[in-house]
Amino acid sequence: xxxxxxLSVASNIGLLTLLALAIPLxxxxxxxxxxxxxxxADISLIGKVQQKPVAQLYLTQRKxxxxxxxxxxxxxxxxxxxxxxxxxxxxxxxxxxxxSPLWIKMASTEQKRSLADELSKSSEEQxxxxxxxxxxxxxxxxxxxxxxxxxxxxxxxxxxMRAHHFSLLNPYIxxxxxxxxxxxxxxxxSKIATSMIYEWHVLPQTQQSSTELNVEIIKPINVLxxxxxxxxxxxxxxxxxxxxxxxxxxHQVSNKLEIYDVSAAEYSQQGNYDWIIDLSQQHNIxxxxxLDSLVKYEDLPHFPLLLAEKLLSKQQFNLDLQFLKVxxxxxxxxxxxxxxxxxxxxxxxxxxHSSPTKWLYILLLVCFCIExxxxxxxxxxxxxxxxxxxx
Amino acid sequence: xxxxxxDPLTLSRVKDLPLIAKTVAQGFLHGLHNSTxxxxxxxxxxxxxxxxxDALGKxxxxxxxxxxxxxxxxxxxxxxxxVWLLLDTSxxxxxxxxxxxxQMSWNKLDYGRYLLATLAYLAQQQGDATGMLSLSNQHIxxxxxxxxxxxxxxxxxQLARIKAGGEFPSSHGIQTQINSIGGHGLVFVVSDFYQKNxxxxxxxxxxxxxxxxxxxxxxxxxDEITFPYKGQIRxxxxxxxxxxxxSAKRAKQHYLQNRAExxxxxxxxxxxxxVQLLRANIxxxxxxxxxxxxxxxxxxx
Numbered sequence: 001x002x003x004x005x006x007l008s009v010a011s012n013i014g015l016l017t018l019l020a021l022a023i024p025l026x027x028x029x030x031x032x033x034x035x036x037x038x039x040x041a042d043i044s045l046i047g048k049v050q051q052k053p054v055a056q057l058y059l060t061q062r063k064x065x066x067x068x069x070x071x072x073x074x075x076x077x078x079x080x081x082x083x084x085x086x087x088x089x090x091x092x093x094x095x096x097x098x099x100s101p102l103w104i105k106m107a108s109t110e111q112k113r114s115l116a117d118e119l120s121k122s123s124e125e126q127x128x129x130x131x132x133x134x135x136x137x138x139x140x141x142x143x144x145x146x147x148x149x150x151x152x153x154x155x156x157x158x159x160x161m162r163a164h165h166f167s168l169l170n171p172y173i174x175x176x177x178x179x180x181x182x183x184x185x186x187x188x189x190s191k192i193a194t195s196m197i198y199e200w201h202v203l204p205q206t207q208q209s210s211t212e213l214n215v216e217i218i219k220p221i222n223v224l225x226x227x228x229x230x231x232x233x234x235x236x237x238x239x240x241x242x243x244x245x246x247x248x249x250x251h252q253v254s255n256k257l258e259i260y261d262v263s264a265a266e267y268s269q270q271g272n273y274d275w276i277i278d279l280s281q282q283h284n285i286x287x288x289x290x291l292d293s294l295v296k297y298e299d300l301p302h303f304p305l306l307l308a309e310k311l312l313s314k315q316q317f318n319l320d321l322q323f324l325k326v327x328x329x330x331x332x333x334x335x336x337x338x339x340x341x342x343x344x345x346x347x348x349x350x351x352x353h354s355s356p357t358k359w360l361y362i363l364l365l366v367c368f369c370i371e372x373x374x375x376x377x378x379x380x381x382x383x384x385x386x387x388x389x390x391x
Numbered sequence: 392x393x394x395x396x397x398d399p400l401t402l403s404r405v406k407d408l409p410l411i412a413k414t415v416a417q418g419f420l421h422g423l424h425n426s427t428x429x430x431x432x433x434x435x436x437x438x439x440x441x442x443x444x445d446a447l448g449k450x451x452x453x454x455x456x457x458x459x460x461x462x463x464x465x466x467x468x469x470x471x472x473x474v475w476l477l478l479d480t481s482x483x484x485x486x487x488x489x490x491x492x493x494q495m496s497w498n499k500l501d502y503g504r505y506l507l508a509t510l511a512y513l514a515q516q517q518g519d520a521t522g523m524l525s526l527s528n529q530h531i532x533x534x535x536x537x538x539x540x541x542x543x544x545x546x547x548x549q550l551a552r553i554k555a556g557g558e559f560p561s562s563h564g565i566q567t568q569i570n571s572i573g574g575h576g577l578v579f580v581v582s583d584f585y586q587k588n589x590x591x592x593x594x595x596x597x598x599x600x601x602x603x604x605x606x607x608x609x610x611x612x613x614d615e616i617t618f619p620y621k622g623q624i625r626x627x628x629x630x631x632x633x634x635x636x637x638s639a640k641r642a643k644q645h646y647l648q649n650r651a652e653x654x655x656x657x658x659x660x661x662x663x664x665x666v667q668l669l670r671a672n673i674x675x676x677x678x679x680x681x682x683x684x685x686x687x688x689x690x691x692x
Binding site: 039061 | 483484485486499583585615620622623624625626627628629630633634635636637642645646649650653
């Protein structure tokens with residue numbers, strides 16, 4: 001296989017510098033009249049050798065000419081930004097299979113077995129990856145294992161972004177089979193254009209109850225009540241009333257509310273709470289927390305309603321995610337959005353080509369040094385001949 | 392006998408012509424088993440003050456006992472041979488040796504200079520009268536044949552001062568000097584024998600006589616023998632300054648053929664005139680030429 005067949009250029013204009021090859025050729029061709037001067041005792045013995053006709057021009061100092069031509073060729077390759085397209089071991093393009101966690105959870109055993117058998121037939125069992133953050137490889141046993149499916153925790157994510165990121169990390173893979181469900185919660189976010197060719201295998205999702213889905217919507221919400229030591233206060237901050245309000249909310253929403261309380265004196269910043277309700281008289285807790293999680297004294301009259309509204313909207317959102325689906329056209333149609341700007345590491349990972357520019361620079365430098373040394377030696381040799389003859 | 396020859400490059404570094412002449416000659420003589428100075432017919436000539444380097448065997452100890460000073464006996468062989476040293480000083484003699492660089496230049500003229508200086512020294516050692524003639528159409532230097540140390544110094548000084556110039560003169564221009572070369576003699580003609588109209592050959596033919604033995608020494612360099620040039624070369628004639636642009640590769644075969652013919656022609660001419668022709672490569676040691684000459688003379692004898 002000809003390695004030069006994989007060489008291509010990014011900038012055709014740089015190739016115009018190849019025209020400069022004519023310069024040293026012309027110089028060396030028409031410098032024949034100079035020749036090397038040698039003083040000889042009797043030139044009659046050399047005789048009259050017939051001069052070459054103009055049509056047969058003679059190149060002088062051929063080695064030096066070759067070096068100079070090579071310099072120009074290297075310069076031209078650098079300016080035209082030559083790239084070397086990495087050839088794969090097989091003549092066909094490499095492909096991979098990406099499977100989303102939700103597909104593994106939702107697909108039936110027959111569907112999984114069918115996928116596994118198909119992968120074995122095409123000898124692509126090594127190129128099966130799980131569409132999670134680290135893209136671990138997926139073995140046949142894992143694919144068919146119910147335990148493995150149970151252990152997976154699908155999250156709201158953007159599979160387009162994950163697939164694009166996978167293509168950046170594996171530039172030699174040009175085609176991917178992606179196994180997903182059509183649940184909208186797997187496609188939250190923008191669709192990303194990518195150079196990889198995707199073949200979508202969409203598993204239509206049936207209605208599932210929230211109890212069957214192990215998603216983050218059923219994560220409990222932690223609420224902390226900060227109370228006065230002596231539990232004195234006005235009616236607004238009555239602990240009993242707050243506990244009553246929260247229990248009503250609890251019944252309306254599917255999220256479980258975990259309610260904790262602590263006295264103001266004992267309160268510390270430790271603990272991860274979704275909401276902190278300050279019922280104490282001290283009113284200085286606000287300095288310690290962001291406004292998103294803290295309900296201040298002034299908001300207390302409205303807070304139960306606010307909390308209920310937030311919880312219900314989130315619940316609705318999560319319910320929507322469960323039931324809303326993407327269509328196949330939405331999956332297949334290419335995004336009109338441009339590719340996101342890549343960092344240099346991503347760019348190098350994204351490139352299916354390798355640039356020999358660094359080696360071209362080194363070669364250019366080496367050739368330049370050799371040309372200079374050889375040229376000087378030739379000039380010195382000619383000068384010594386002339387000097388010897390003068391002496 | 393293992394002869395150690397002095398490399399021409401070594402000679403070129405030492406610019407002292409008398410020293411070189413003495414060193415080469417003594418080295419040459421030291422290698423001979425039969426000294427030409429011994430034998431019958433060697434008579435006392437004069438006393439000379441002892442100089443460092445003189446053989447202790449030559450010191451007259453009786454005279455030392457009388458005078459408390461060292462004197463050397465100088466012997467003089469009965470000889471009426473005049474040794475003539477003719478040197479071609481045309482510009483073609485400036486052809487350099489191949490293994491020299493800018494610092495150490497060595498050409499045919501230098502080689503001829505040192506060769507004749509050595510011969511002059513040898514001749515003086517044997518008591519022969521020595522004369523010298525350098526020939527070019529720009530300079531003709533003539534020293535009559537005399538013996539003795541002072542005359543040797545004159546010859547060496549003249550050889551050191553010689554400059555090349557022009558071409559070899561025609562017979563008309565040197566007739567007077569050629570006529571002075573007569574009698575029982577030995578003539579050394581040192582040249583490269585590049586001639587336009589056979590001037591050198593005519594001169595030699597006018598020198599040859601039953602009483603005069605002529606020895607021609609043709610000087611050549613490795614470059615002239617092998618033609619090692621490559622690529623496009625502009626050759627400039629040293630005498631006419633004419634230039635010739637050739638491809639050395641294409642010209643080489645033609646040149647070597649011409650050179651072989653030139654040498655054959657010269658051999659034939661010298662043989663016709665019964666002149667011994669010696670070829671000396673200036674890239675080879677100078678004393679080797681002397682030994683080659685000696686061997687050739689022995690073979691003739």
